[in-house]
Amino acid sequence: MVSKYNLKHIDIISRRSRNDYKASNDRFPGQQQPRDRTVHGGKLRGDLASALKGFDESRPNDPRTDPVKGAFLEVELKRGGVADKLERKKSGVKPLAARLDAAENKVVGLFVPDEARAVLAHVLEEYHTGPLTEDTNNPPQKSFVDPIESFRQARLETFWTDDPAALPDDPTHWMWWEVWCVKSAEADLEELAEQLDARCAAVDQRLQFPEHVVIPVYANRTMIEIMLFGRFAIMELRRATDNPTFFLDTLDDDDQIAWTDDLANRVQWPVSDAPSVCLLDSGVNRGHHLIEPALATNEQDAVVKSWGVDDSGPFPGHGTQMAGLALHGDLTFRLGSSLPYELRHRLESVKILPPPGAKATEERFYGSVTKSAVSIAETNHPDRRRVFCMAVTNDGVSGIQPTTWSAAIDQEAAGVTIGGEQAPRRLFVISAGNAPNPIMMRDVQPVDTLAIEDPAQAWNALVVGGYTDKIDIQEPELADYKPMSDAGELSPFTRSSTLWTKGRSPYKPDIVMEAGNRAVDPTEQTVVDTNSLSVLTSGPDVSRKPLTAFRATSAATAEASRLAARLMERHPDYWPETIRGLMVHGAEWTDKMRRVLDPLGKTDAAALLRHFGYGVPSFERAVASAENHLALVAQSEIQPYTSSGGRSFKDCHYYDLPWPAAALELLGDREVKLKITLSYFVEPNPGALSTLDAYRYQSFGLRFDLKRRNETLTNFKKRVNVTERADRFDKPPSGSDDGKWRFGPDSISCGSLHSDEWSGPAAHLLTRDVLCIKPVGGWWRGRADAKVCNKKSRYALIVSIKTPDQSVTLHTDISAIITQSVAVGTDIEIDF
Template identity: 50%
Template sequence: MLLDQLRAAFQEVAESPSPDERFERSAGAYYEVELRKGADAENLDKKNSGILSGAAKRDAETEKLTAVLFVPDESLPVLETILEDYRAGPLTARDKPQHKSYVEPIEGIRRARLLSFWTDNPVALPDDPQAQIWWEVWCTRGFEGEVLEVLAQLECQIADDDYRLTFPETIVVPVFARRTDIEVALFACRGITELRRGSDTPSFFMEEERENQHDWASDLAERVAWPGADAPRVCLLDTGVNRAHVLIEPALAEADLLTANPDWVPTDNQVDSHGTEMAGLALHGDLFAALQDQGERPLRHRLESVRIMPADGFPPNEPARLGTITSTAIALAEIQNPDSDRIFCMAITNEEVSGERGTSWSASVDRAAIGRMEGDDANSPRRLFFISAGNVPAVMNFADLQPFENYPIEDPAQAWNALTVGGYTQKQIIDDDGLDGYQPMAPMGELSPYSRNSLAWVQGKTPVKPEIVMEAGNRARSVNGQSLVSCPSLELLTTGSEADRLPIVNFAATSAATALASRLAARLKADHPNYWPETIRALMVHSAEWTEPMWQRLQATDSLREKQRLARCFGYGVPSYERATASATDHLALVAQQVIQPYRRKITIEDGVKTYSKGFNECHYYPLPWPKEILEQYADQDFILKVTLSYFIEPNPGRAAAIDPQKYQSFGLRFDLKRPQESEIRFRAGINAEEKLPLGLATAARPNDSGWQFGPSSISAGSIHCDQWIGSGARLASRDLICVKPVGGWWKERGNKAVLEQQARYALVVTLASPDVEIDLYTPIAAEITPKIPVEIELTN
């Protein structure tokens, strides 16, 4: 009977059509095995043959067990042989059938269905195949990559590494997906052992486990591999940090607790302080998954803290002194640890002060970033800042909310050289006491209700802000839609300032998002110690991708101007550590760090009279070694070419700067890509007025450059520029040369040669991806280029 059932189940599997034409059936199948009372599902394992048990459920009335068993196609004969030997093989020395203990507990074999994997309450499984929920996808370790690759192709929202749970033999990955997506994954890949509904939230630690928080925090602290003293640092410019916390003390030296005012205490000891909360997120990320995990948590960066907000009993900071206080804090940190790499994180803003125009505070940040702070010299470092966009007030009534554009980004987040961080959210599950029927205010993947924007700023004269968004939490809306509340289940978990009483607290808004962004940058710096701050900043923005709701909004309009407006809400998307560090075979990244002299003084002698003029000095050309034969094979296949250019400007916040961005920036750079039908000669001549066309070749207007997401007109202000071009392999094959060229700035208007002829740094990141088909772009390119991208420097007019 069992042999017939096994063969019938395999036949059913083999003859079943694919639920999605993009995927073929995996080289194996899942079976549901019914076992008698008292049996152990793990006895079914034959690990040497790849036969592995998964989800197991016991019937409450009969106590019979049903278990999922994955059997590779090539190992099906192993099971058939076991059953055949039991049925008709010679008896053992004790006159018993062979494999008696393996076979006799089995009472039935059939093809597994999705419900076979479901170990949660059956009511929690959605009936609608298109319904989207958070799933816990339990995977056998070593197979999770195959599972996640399929789910990624299905455009499911897969939680970052920080939200995955790692156990000795299992990895649990939260996935926001439809029921039909999960069914496709079960058809197309191996490794799924169990499915549950994602239902745990931070409220578990804030309510059910409130009394046991110290045990949870201590367990995590024991699993952390703490960083050495020479690790990169996140320097918090905030309200101070409670170093006594078990999850902070090993990564924050007592000597690194500093204050901008020597009379202030360095610990956040006041109401509404949030330095310790920032510290936990900047160090560990959201603690929700980390607390439940069982694996080691390596940590490769440290903390510093400089208190810039007054301690209790001291008067508030004067707005006019905020820039000076920030500069003092930066100097204190660098004097304390002059040889350390650091990322500056500041989630304090001048509330209700819009940042459209440069202020003394924002200009101080810009000046510090480029290494021109008072007291800096030629050897002073460049500095990377992360600043929060500011928060929409947490009103209690929906009617009190103003139109979205009425919540502009707050000072000093308009600083050109800083990365301004807004918020989006994936938090959708509400399980707090007293909130039955409440729904998340922001849908999955949309902007957090806390996040501000730059919609009201003059487009074309102000930078795109925020440039990136990170998880900032959500809010809950009542059944009638009128009441709004903040609740732990829709927020992040972090370290609390009252470590002896409540070491774990919930935390949200753009402060939380800014701490997460700083952590990501510190991890990148630890991986790439030779990368400049400009380069880390470029990688952050370059790795950002829009969520599905953001992408749908962008695709809903053909107007480049409207797309540019949308970017002022959510920037370039959500950055990813994995994407920032990856250079996989189908996603090729080229990174360049270079020095350019934008301007020069020209001397012309005519009739013995010497004339001085000021103009552009040089532009840089980078040949892009595309594998043209491969691209031409996929002539109709779309490719994505993404370009990010990052540099730091020296600010000049005079009155004219509000009218003309070129009066604020010391210099500006732009990138330009050779058009599909443009010859290299014409491309160079179109950029450089001193590039002469050969005799007989008439001048002509440059071809239109369509296919960009935002277009050249979007790059008008700011010091980081990012855009992506989508086009066919045929059009891409000839787009093999990119130029970095200077535009105007106040350095160019100065007669002093020491100012005019300064050099500047920039970072350029170019990525080529084939999103819909697997194409090995890396191998042919790696065979042709040296580790560094060659740059050709050419003088301009």
Template identity: 35%
Template sequence: MAQRNKAHLLISGRCATSDYTPVGSGGDSKQPPEPTDRQAHASAIRGGLQSAEQEARLRREANSVAVPESIPGTYVTFESFPDVELALDSLDPRSGTTHPELRAVRIDEVSGQLVEFATVFVPDGTMSHFLNRLDAYLSSVDASKPNHRNLVDRIQAVHLATVEALWTDPTSQFPPADEQVWWELWLRRRDGNELTRLRTYAEADGVDMRIGRRALGFNTRTVVLARTTARQLSLAMDILDDIAELRSPHHRAEFLADEDAATQREFVDELVARVTPAPADAPVVCVMDTGVHHTHTLLTGSLEPHNCHSADPTWPAEFDDNGHGTRMAGLALYGDLGEAMDATGPLPLRHRLESLKLLPPPGFPDNEPALYGAITAAGVSTVEVEGTERPRAYSMAVTAVTPGPSPDEHAGLVLGQPTSWSASLDALAAGRGVVESDTGLALLSDADPEAHRLFVVSAGNVTTFDRDHLTRSDLEPVQDPGQAWNVLTVGAFTNRDTLLHPPGVYDGWSPLAQRGELSPFSRTSVAFNSTWPVKPEIVMEGGNVAESPDGAERHPLGALELLTTAAPMTPGTAGSSRQLTTAGATSAATAQAAHLAARIMADYPSLWPEAVRGLIVHSAEWTPAMRTHLDQTSTKRAKRTVLRRYGMGVPDLTRATRSASDALTLIAQETITPFTGDKLGEIHFHDLPWPTDELVNLGATLVRLRITLSYFIEPNPARRGWNGRYNYASHGLRFDVRRATESTQDFHKRLNLKALQQGEQRPKSAGETGDWLFGPEAQRAPGSLHTDIWTGTASDLAQRGLVAVYPVGGWWKEQAARGRVDHEARYSLIVSIATPDVDTDIWTPVAQQVGITTTITT
């Protein structure tokens, strides 16, 4: 895929409005492929193995560095057929004293399909393990079931492994060949001398490699940090047999958080010297928590004392009462603080911080749960009265336990239903002021579109950890107020799948969740009734949980969390206190999501809060571990269940803010009138600037279309059935796309009864082509954000540049006496086209259509 270095395209003036009356309307994973020519298939694999071995030998002979006790051999990469798993056990025989050994496995998405890459170290003299099996396969190739077919039929290609083959983090994060960066080197434990051999190599003439002073071991691996280039590591692979895996370093949480105050201060001072705070009018993240220690060295340039507030004016605002708010502030400002410390060169920040103390300090009465909505509203009012008007993302990692069913309520309807707290957030997001009274939730004023707010809210944490942590998370519902419709609710996943610890501490313990899987902390909406929206919408890094060798104990460890800022627990002790600590769970995930929101606001200051929320969700993708669950579902409804666990996956700043020549994102912001009187009002047709010619030229190439519709509803939180006039949402919006064989006129007539002439029959509906991931289920789902992904041919997509947005029912329509008829509603429509693995430019012709010829400077 091309580099994402182009601006998303904001479009306007291409939306046609019509009066609207709706028209009435009455997987398994692939088996190993059987090659068409097994003889040629096996011969090609044999040739790949022999060529790899010969090339590796020549590379060793050309390398002047010699390391005693290293074992000469060849790193070989086996590549699977798409959506087929390799026979990993057969690639890792473990027989004899010297044998091939599986070192690293990675799954990449190639043209929309998952391909598995396994890298094996084959010591000299042991390639016969594979060659003998190929001989046996070839000798029985005429049989219906050749020998070793389970091994051979799954392999698409074999080649000499590159240094990238040992990289098990996302391929997009692999450093440039000659860039000096820190790496995590995962060394296979063989004889205890692995570090000695590595240091011997690093100290040889002509080698530019710095090895970290600390190394920690677990199970069969030793992990050490090395600062070098990818090119140097490639040369090291020719000599050293010890390298098993390469990763981006997460050492700051594991190592630096445990250092003494003086050592931490050295690292903090080095980062501060590189940081330039954002200007005073930059976007802000308002951390709604226990307060923030604003004099922290890493925060003070971005958080001024007058931007520290309390929801209750009697609470002191400028001190963090238990450290949680300061931990969140570090993540909200820097994202992953460990990555910021690993980086080199200047670090200009794009946003600033505010603090809103939402929880009472020690010595003050606890907040009553029934008053959380009012306390939140009062705090927001304080922030906005005293603060300047600027783009703002509210970050709230404070949740309450979701109440259980009362005797007269059906349990299935309780989970996920609105509370006064969640409804307050919905009202605030929609631009309304709220207050609690004896009679319920009172809306103080009409919603002001210019006062729309973005709230980023935690899904809440699981506190009891089972070995089957996914089932536990599915049974633990999102906590109040994370069920709010208008907020961005954040769950947690984890890439922290290794437990690095000093010798003798937690020996034998292991991380509970696998890489890319849901964090054991994260709650879900699987248990919600289908009446309520899908939550969380996204997941971000929240750390992992450690499990004892006997499986009897499971609990959080700082070594599996993220590095962040620490507050002194006693006022006036900052100079002697440790400035760094760790944070995890959905709180940490929420703060990082707020950081992402502020970065988007900085790049696109004209975007509405609903558009920023939409872009974050639109940029999210499922990890291979998540995608496995999705691909195993056989129905659209089952996919929705998986969606209630992971949301749309893990968002990405680059995807959220940048297009590429082969990955185009269009953003439209419009205002619609959903209802006229007690009837539906308008339908919008977006005639999008479309790369029609370029798509036609691609013909049968598979491409992807992604659409996200984001808007804010006005809540009606009274508990009276949630149907008809008692609908919770003021209105709903939906989208539809013109089909490939459908004319513009027929598209209008398929959706809008008013497009038909008097007496005219509705035209026969054009058949849908391609494949929607969720289909009608995505459109019927409750909530104020709808998203779906379509896959089909480029020539098909060339005809689909017309998208409709239309209203469905809500209490605005049913309760005309409340004065909301003829009320306008804003929405954001986000449309992306991706042509993966195809060398074509779809961005430029569309940019020319909208009159944009420049890109955003990064």
């Protein structure tokens, strides 16, 4: 059967125009309520004096180090307070680590140079007793002082931003610490560590970020306290995790060598320059008949050459199982057919886990190992388009905040280099991590309690969770068993991000794919894994048992990588940002997921994104359009900020959407669905402050806004862009939106991928015909030098319209409009 999705997506870049942009609320969030300054100022002055005295009396003294010329304090901010406002650049007062306490207040470490003590005391005195300002009748220094609840003496715990239970109490306990060091103080920290007989990891095992260098340090707690309070060098501390694990449960299938050979003979194998799925895994056993023609010997490598390239990691077989799915998908369907088929993408393999018996010291440094693997693949084949596929996670480490590993993936995706040059952007497809796999039903944990694991919090990665359609149990010995999940529900193997911090953590997973199911006994006491509820893939025992069962989010991730590589082959001009956007845009929820989503309000529905993501992707919907379900695509550059005349926003883009009036009027009150997806890659700036404020992590952010039904074009532009107003406070009355968005703007406020769906009468869409892409805050604007502030970056915009009416010719009508269209406003030259 020929698919109805056989038409090209429509390029709408010709419908784009730009204008200077200024936000309606040109401030970062976190404005504070006024205080009683007499009471508050007096309290803080006492707090500061007491905290400074306490630090001076209790700071660690060691004859091997000189005392730091400053004090470390702990500052508590009221809810909504912005830690950046504590910084006073002229006097050297600088915020360091930050975390949330049990009451959701921010606790921030603060370094106060000795010469700045008097400055800080004077600031508090001015706030406490100084004359009120003439224009606003506020106390002086209000923006600095008002958010502060208290000053306290800093402790090591002040700078610990990891799980509190992981901080050792024993002062002699040795472990690897993840030390987030001030970038300019790296050599100073190395010298101090050497004096204390601690050990810093080698330079190639460190990660560089805009404001930090992350150094694994082997030391005990006492040494770390001396290093922390003996220099102004350490911004924050975490544990250096060393427990990466693969999620795999392998059940051997019967020997099916004849089936395998038959299928291998039916495949038209890919050409040498085809796009590839690059597996960052345990290696691949290339001798498999279903793998060898698509994986050349010079397409296999390892981050340590002595490891070899075969599948012999700590969990042998996993890489080979991933390889079969990444190439062919579920082999059940391929083996059951006698037809030939064409394979248009290849494999690459970079082994990132050492084989048994090899030194495993680099397992602590998965950020740098991942970067090395990317470099190896691109050095071997620099011109190849590829998808990086990784199904490795840190067991038990929640992705609730950015880590060195997740930030390294964000850097690689965005093409960030230490020297500042722009490297290629890259698409990473990574797994959400697996649920525990208990035997007893009483031990099964709800998905809400199982947080997606590090590094799947990476903003720029496409993160894959698991659902299942596998419900047909075939094993005779399990005849009375039933599937644990119904068809279309989440797989028992998957995790969610419902435990992550609302408003500061991106929605993950982005999509869900087949991850298999489990079987429950008739008494509902025990649960087992079974072949019939799994997918079929290539087995590592290539000469005897070339087929094996596979499941969990590893299987889902391999399938998603395959889909991405196929899209790359079909659309060689599409960027990685666009491929990611198309996969999410083409995803849909199953009926079971919709039964949960549809009755809920926007807040609850948005929370369920943390279960299902945007649904199950479809290659058909992602790769092409149909007459009654078409996609409009634009790839563009934008300059979010400018340093000219002070740091401010720079560009916004308007898109004149080419709606066919006659067709929409004919549809009238019949429902149509409009979906908008915006995909871009941010340059990360990780650290504790970024955990509390997304604007500190992202280099820039973008949002979209659609003209409302009863809104004129002039009023729309004035509403979204202060530059369009003669008076910045003259915001036109526009009324509220129609409430027909599934999630709404408040639910797509974090991350680097935003997608929402509007449903309503087709006629109502006629006047909703202009879209604005506008910037929001990011560290490029406020904390970078002028050159960085003025940088451009890319985004992919996808807009689709869908109607169940099969008789419409929307694609034909819109294509005709595009050929004779002009953009709204003044055209500009597109600079790619």
